[in-house]
Amino acid sequence: MSSNQERHRYLVANAPNAERQTEPVSLSELVKKFRADPEMDLLEVLGPEDSPTTLVVAMTDSRAEELRQQFSGRLIIERDAPLNLY
Structure with missing residues (x-):
């Protein structure tokens, strides 16, 4: 796998209500997909x-x-980053 095909950890969640114009995406359906x-490698499912x-x-x-393009503003898709406490 070349460096441009390297997999990184991403967080995927519904965008806040104020930012989307439509119903939230069913994350349980996305889990199946x-x-x-x-x-894609589903690493963790947070929440019920x-x-x-x-x-x-x-x-x-x-x-x-x-x-991001497919769900155009309905989902937040951000690269995961380590927390820095200091």
């Missing part, structure tokens, strides 16, 4: 199983950009 997608709040997914930067 992400598990079936060979280009039937109504998750955040997904932690390993994917390429280009795949993350495709999702």
Whole structure:
């Protein structure tokens, strides 16, 4: 896998109500799609199983950009970063 195809950790969550014009995306449905997608590794599901709040997914930067375009403002898709307490 070349460096431009390297997978990184991303956080995926619904955009806040004020930022989206439509109903929230069903993250439980996305869990099923992400598990079936060979280009993605679902690492963690945060929140209740039937109504998750955040997904932690390993994917390429280009795949993350495709999702941003596909869900155009309905989802927040951000690269995960380590917390710095100081």
